Amino acid sequence: MSRTLVLGGARSGKSAHAERLAAQSGKDIVYVATASAGDAEMARRIAAHRADRPAHWATVEEPLALAATLEQWRAPHRLVLVDCLTLWLTNLLFADATDYPEVGAIALPRRFHDERAALLAQLDSGAGDVVFVSNEVGMGIVPFGAVTRAFADEAGRLNQAIAAASDNVVFVAAGLPLVLKGAAC
Amino acid sequence: MSRTLVLGGARSGKSAHAERLAAQSGKDIVYVATASAGDAEMARRIAAHRADRPAHWATVEEPLALAATLEQWRAPHRLVLVDCLTLWLTNLLFADATDYPEVGAIALPRRFHDERAALLAQLDSGAGDVVFVSNEVGMGIVPFGAVTRAFADEAGRLNQAIAAASDNVVFVAAGLPLVLKGAAC
């Protein structure tokens, strides 16, 4: 049983790297897509990604309830590939069309805190391989707007928490992996 | 014959690192500048960069036709240093003053696709060392605007394609190199 985090920037090749890891595992693959086709651009991106994956992989779409999805699908003969944590975080922060203030303290939704805690607990207790894909978003200029900064903060904190709970962590740039933790993968 | 990609953020020291690699090669250096002095700020940056380079290096300015420039200058006794791919991409996307929509699908210029394919083909078939400098632009918050996102996507895809076609890839941060592929360089 192994838990792996594949971290990288936008269009870094992180999804392709994670899919290669999954294919090499020899296990049955369950692909968990956290993207929601909210607009036409996103729908095109989702369809393009799906066409790139092997047809025999099972695909599950779950924008919010990630812990329950892992609970349902993780098993010793399977590898669950979650792509990606950053969209899941976005979905949780904006699921309820919350009216965040432009400045000042941001109160994040209760559901975000609950889902995050449940995910970390499931990671610890469940059986079966998991590979997470996640974005590095904190290496540019700090963006304007309190909610965007809160998002950047939570994305970074989430990456740290998942990395700490993982056996392997790999950073991908230009399609090439740098091992941050665990075995080369 | 070696092809090297030096990847890094803005002001990461990537150009200085690439120039060091070039100087150490012992070959005749042809420096290909893709920057165009579109405004006064850029003209100052270009002049400052040029003053930093050895006077005996040949300088070629080519904002768009990179494959043809490599074809013309690559030779066993030379090293061609291209600085940088990200500006070349920008030049291609905005060469024709295209009126990109704010949202929705972005149709990239035909010339971009042609030049990109020609560059990758030239890399494979040509003889003589090449060193590319390129920006990592995908590790911040995903920017607003369909064309900016399309640019970020293409910049990342281009880095992946050039990295796959290169013998050596090095990531530079704070002036220090991390080898992603090939020999330490």
Next chain:
Amino acid sequence: MSRTLVLGGARSGKSAHAERLAAQSGKDIVYVATASAGDAEMARRIAAHRADRPAHWATVEEPLALAATLEQWRAPHRLVLVDCLTLWLTNLLFADATDYPEVGAIALPRRFHDERAALLAQLDSGAGDVVFVSNEVGMGIVPFGAVTRAFADEAGRLNQAIAAASDNVVFVAAGLPLVLKGAAC
């Protein structure tokens, strides 16, 4: 005597890593906070950070005169931890409420140049361990606005200069270190 630079994105875990290095040194720790509580959000962040640090560490708040602060506190039995250089740079650039133009050449404050030179000189000549925390801000899309670009340029140049003057440089992502220079730390 060692000088260490801990570099990373926002919420990368760089501060926690630097604090771990400090705690492991066995020396008396002087924590130099460069943050100014300019608004309520920043005041909350500062208070939260402070609550996380050991109570017996000395804390010094110094937004601008970093060289003089190092001169005063560096000693063989102490480790001075500076968190962070990027805020110090921001403080210097905006200390005098300078009215930077939106486009064109940016004349940075004389005090910035003086403080930067003094810091690099002090680093070379002083005795006693120093650990710097600094942000990587150059790996996103190049931001709009001449002053923001000038800030990004200076932040990158500062990281290069401090890295060159340091014995150890470590890059932190998702809480995990990658050694760029010197011993694993």
